[in-house]
Amino acid sequence: MLAFVSNPSYDPNPFISGISFKDYDALREDLDQPLYNRALQGTYPPGSTIKPFEGLGGIHYGLRDWNSTIYDPGYFSLPGDSHRFRDWKRGGHGTVDLKKSIQMSVDTYYYKLAYEMGIQRLHDWMVRFGFGDKTGIDLPNEKSGIMPSPKWKKDTYDKDWLPGETISVSIGQGYFLATPLQIANATAMTASKGKHITPHLLKSSDGAAEVKIIDKPDGKIDYNGQPSDWLRMHDAMESVVENGTGRGIYTPRYRIAGKTGTAQVKSIAQGKRYDKSAIDKRHWDHAWFNGFAPVEDPQIALAVLVENGGGGSTTAAPIGRALFDYWMLQRKTDPVLPPSADELKVIKRQKAFEKALKDALREKEAKALAEQEAAEAQAAAATSE
Template sequence: MSEKRTFKNLDLEFRLFKERMFVAFAIVIVLIFVLISRMVYLQVYQHDIYTTKSDKNRMHVRAIPPTRGLILDRKGRMLAENLPSYNLMFVREQAKDIQGVLDVLAEILELDKKQKTDMAEQAYSQRRPFHSALLLSQLNEKQIAKISVNRYRLSGVEIEAQLIRHYPYGPMTAHVLGYVSRISEKDLTNVDRSQYAGTYYIGKSGIERQYEETLHGRVGVQTVETNARGRILSVLDETLPQPGESLTLHLDADLQYAAIRALSGFRGAIVAIEPSTGGILAMVSTPSFDPNLFVSGIDSKTYRQLITSRDLPMFNRSIRGNYPPASTIKAFMALAGLEAGVINRNTSIEDPGWFQLPNDKRFYRNWKRGGHGTVNLNRAIVVSNDTYFYHLAFNLGIDRIHPFMERFGFGVNTSLDLPQASAGLMPSREWKKGARKSPWFPGETLSVGIGQGYWQATPLQIATSMALLANRGKWVQPRIVKQVGDEDIPLKQDGTPDDIVLSDPTHWDQVIQAMVDVVHSRHGTARKMSRGVDYIIAGKTGTAQVKSIKQGEVYDENKIAERYRDHALFAGFAPRDNPKIALAVVVENSGGGSSTAAPIARMVFDAYLKKTDEKSSSEKAVKGSQ
């Protein structure tokens, strides 16, 4: 059987091949046309957009933080400075695995749980792309070496040399200067974020916070070219930052040191003011704390100890502590009585040791059992007789006492640059009705008459009232800053209270002479502080009751817990003629003003008025703390 054969149709196959070739060629032409069209679109019509995107990939705008302004005392001694520090910086856009980098850092630097948490918060905090975050500051040589060895594992991590805040006097100026610390998200809601780009610290309290805008300066801008790994290749453009203004304070570092030493071992406060300017020469609150701990981040254990301590080291007693002013206000009560015509310089009473209101069985007792006998105005101030001032307060009434005391700064914050200072409390009939929903009672007026009861004042307010007395009513607001840069702050401001003008100027002399006799006469409650003094002091002691005692009960501090014992106070100025310094001393739970507060005040007066050629004591203190 023969095999069936099929012959190829070469013409048909050739035509089919040609058709397929044509279709393939057409597809290629179409694709080439599409590709060319896309290239034209991207290169011509989208040129500006992609050029900008390319530039953004290789060019970045970096903020240049300004140098923070310095803070100096009245003699030019450095109170707050900037020292070089090696800081650990992180740019998360350059890290492939952010958490992995953080884990490596925590491992090699042996960080505790809180440090790890803080570092993570900084790494993930909101900020502009390619802006670095501060993870750790003040790296030591060992930490720098560990980071350098493990550099290949730490993408996005850099070590940069920066300036960091330092307080050479440490706890001595903590309550005056405050401190700076790392910026939080909450802080950034209250400032211009663009001005804090590249800045890692902000004032948290005290002068650092109050003058933050002045001290901070203005941020600079730098446009840099980087490679694919983010390394800077060149600087394309630069606008230099504007450094912060430096501040010169009225504060005298030597006097501050003397006040700290005088108050050593006590809880309390001292405020000293220059009457002619209102400048605060010293502001001390003890115990204190080291502000340097907060700059780079305080550890949780130390912070917990500070905020839970019964002694409240972070509480600024000098401007926020509210105390009954006690007998330190008897000079002002005397002025109120003289001005109202309720008493004159010769008005006398017989003091049996107590005072009674009409139709009231309660005895309002003098501090001296048995009384002081015949007492006139001068003697009432000199021996601090309570009975005389019970009579005076009763005859004046709270409606005349309250407005008169407000003129001396009680119940209001009159400071120029200490807005955080407490206004204290100068009670009135209206205040009690609003705050206590109760009427005012005559017995409460008697308590106010000796600086007790509802009356609360800060050491700053008491010192301010003494400066006013030294100035014979001329108002100069208390202030801490003397100069911003090279410009003096004017003495008189828009908000300065009106001067106190008495109907009879000799009233000033009568009251001031009585205060001189408190210190320099043989019957004065502060007579011991005048021993060996070669200048004249006008002053007044005070003992503020902390815990009430029952009628007829005798105060015995040995039977009372230490925290419930009386506060000791002294307020005054020196010298009498052309006063250079006015001050207030409050010593918590330490007994009488004459035995505790007056000797402390004498030390402060001597330190300021009896200058010696000995090398600055405050400089010794700085060296001792280093």
Template sequence: MPEPIPIKDHEKETRLVNKRLLACALLVVAITCTLIGRLYFLQVVEYDYHSTVSENNRVHVLPITPTRGLIYDRNGVLLADNRPSFNLTVTRERTTDLKGELDQVVSLLHLPAEDRALFDKALKQARHPFVPVTLFYELTEEQIAVLAVNEYRLPGLEVEAQFVRHYPMGAHFAHSIGYVGRINEKEAKTLDTVEYRGTQSIGKTGIEKFYEPELHGHVGYEEVETNAQGRVMRVLKHTDPVPGKNIVLSLDAKLQEAAEQALGDRRGAVVAIDPQTGEVLAMVSKPSYDPNLFVTGISFKEYTALRDSIDRPLFNRVLRGLYAPGSTIKPEVAIAGLDSGVVNASTRVFDPGYYQLPDVDHKYRNWNHSGDGWVDLDAAIMRSNDTYFYDLAHKLGIDRLHDYLAMFGLGERVSLDMLEEAPGLMPSQAWKRATRRQPWFPGETVILGIGQGYMQVTPLQLAQATTLIANKGIWNRPHLAKTVDGQPPVDAHPMPNIQLKDPVDWDLVSHGMQMVMHAPRGTARDAAAGAQYRIAGKSGTAQVVAIKQGERYDRLKTRERHRDNALFVGFAPAEHPQIVVAVMIENGEAGGRVAGPVVRQVMDAWLLDPQGHLKPQYASPAKVPAVPHV
């Protein structure tokens, strides 16, 4: 018998349905409240944040690179300018496949593998994805055409016209002006990220580096509205950049050319200074190099050739070259002897061709092995007599000799705006104890008196020491900038002038230097032959390798790069100096015979007019007495 069908409980089912409806309603209310709360949080609580993010997605601030300041010589000749260049740039934010696109560029333009590595290096240094990064400079017309045809395959890559540095005079001013180059990783970490946004180059050496803040200028900005693809729709705000300041150098392009011609193909340095102001008129270091190679990135092959060259064209001999000064410092040693009272103008020393310390067998040779007999101060300077200065140095002692020579800037940086300048070395007892852990020996003082031994100076320091002789102790730091944006440079740390007990001592030494050039037995009389003005000069021949006791220098048995260096310093006109010149010729051997004519040619180029006559402004204000024959 079948079981009876239960009767439905409608009231129970109604209660169940109502419960489910209530639960669903509560769930809907909860979800709605959550959505409303989230909308409130996003649109009210975090309104500022999200509106800023939204605005940044729509509006970008693009940097406008300032135009780099120009560099001129003292007469307005352009030495460093900016020229347009078509370059390949990439904006990472707008690319779809950055690696693939760069590989395509290398393939399309047939670039070497090292350029592909440079692309990655440039991108690694870039900090902002929306700022264009320059990948390749100096695109040819053919390369531009290839990129234009394939533009649809390379989103984010563009060909842009940009200004790049250019040096019209090429290698002639490479060691003074320097050059700009691409910003490297180390520099990028220290640079002002605001000022250098969009800037690809920075001063690396010379004036370009020292005056980088002035030459760079201040970055400008452009607020632009972009679409989803990153294309600029309109410019919202524009702030012009402030161009870099122009710099007028004290260098004279014509004198620079004359100095280079006088030096010829020899390795060496020439520096000319206006003693009245400290302005550097010419600065030559040979061999040189073309700074334009570095502006947009030098190839590894080209850089290796420059770096590994035996002639070292990248080496600035004027500022970095450290050489034994030889006899060129004898005028300064003479000042030390006169001012300290160790000698006077009439003090005489007998020269048999050598000098010996008391109770010592070692002989310190005079360059004139037969000797000059009895010599006083005038004759000692005129003949560059080593024996006289051996004796003078010994009487002075190392402490007084060090202190006097240091007053002339020997062994320290003397320039105002030349970063690469080496300090050189002016040895002392304390220096030797600290560096060699040895006492100072009397024989080391003796050879220091003729500019040999531990002493090392740069050609610039030699020129400055000679400038102090010409100026009678008045210090003017050598500098390359004549004006920066119309204003002369300021020496924030001036050197103290040299005050002698008797100022006549300056004239005594100057007279001896004039005899070098104009007396019948002067060591550089040939260099002054026919001069229309009086020259005060001093030759120097400094050993590169030591010669054993009892042996003589034989050039035929000495390797060319082991031969003596030739040096010469001088100023003119002697009675009212207008130019100081220092010359160093590596392995030139004879200072008076080889370096002296170079000094003369540079002085002629500055003091004489095109017809070969002394310029009126350099004429002597008074008749100069003739130098007596000795």
């Protein structure tokens, strides 16, 4: 792991000397949950980030090849059912092959593929990329997310699986939940052409005791297609950035493969359109981006999630581009280094000042609330008299 970030964060130093009840309560009661490690424990609908992995599953099961096409009118209906599962693009994308389905993130392609595949086979394929299980990173309290199956639903809800639920899962919605770490790791496995990877934190050790460094893949994904399919998926993901949904982060300086994703938080009624202005900010869509670089010799894979950030292409992808830029262009000539002793003093003074301001504001709000409650109680007593 090169970077493992969860925002908003918090200062862990007060926990060493003994954090006050007041400060700990403030962290616990913060609506933005700074104590929550989103990268490790946050489980979210993965949205369209999963389409490259799922698309390879279509080849694995012999349901698709790179030349197979479907026609997308902008929706899909299950046989004998009038309900329309809508594509994100009204009017649809027309004729779509696997590469275009990745490039333009065509929902209808995956609705049809998952319907043909069935939820059990979809489940059995996606778990090979680590979904529904812990990655095995060297950290406690990792969440496993949910890669649903008929058995999972029966065990969890004592209900049978419904055909429409497969369609929702096919675009990373419904019961499907994943951590940012799982998405990053599945992307790394795709970049490594199907090698199975367990993420680790330790890069090197120079202590007296010998420590085994694990820095290589530990297996290979069982796949029935051709080895070249992984490279063709790299090409499809590169087309996302060159002229697809992620074209806003294209750069001619190095080659990026990526996938944008937008995960719905609040369900939208049949026939209605998503209207961000009419929804509370905490119910806005989650923004995703996953990818790797450089395409010809992958060195870094990543996943970016912005909670309630809106569109993946406009919010999460630019953050991914900034991370890629650092690794590819800045790291060797102008690396980010830990602060010096003098810089640390400035940082500590700034943090102390910010804490004092926060404490003063908190005390002012508490005093105002107490005065308001006292006034209301006095008014209530006068009324009763």
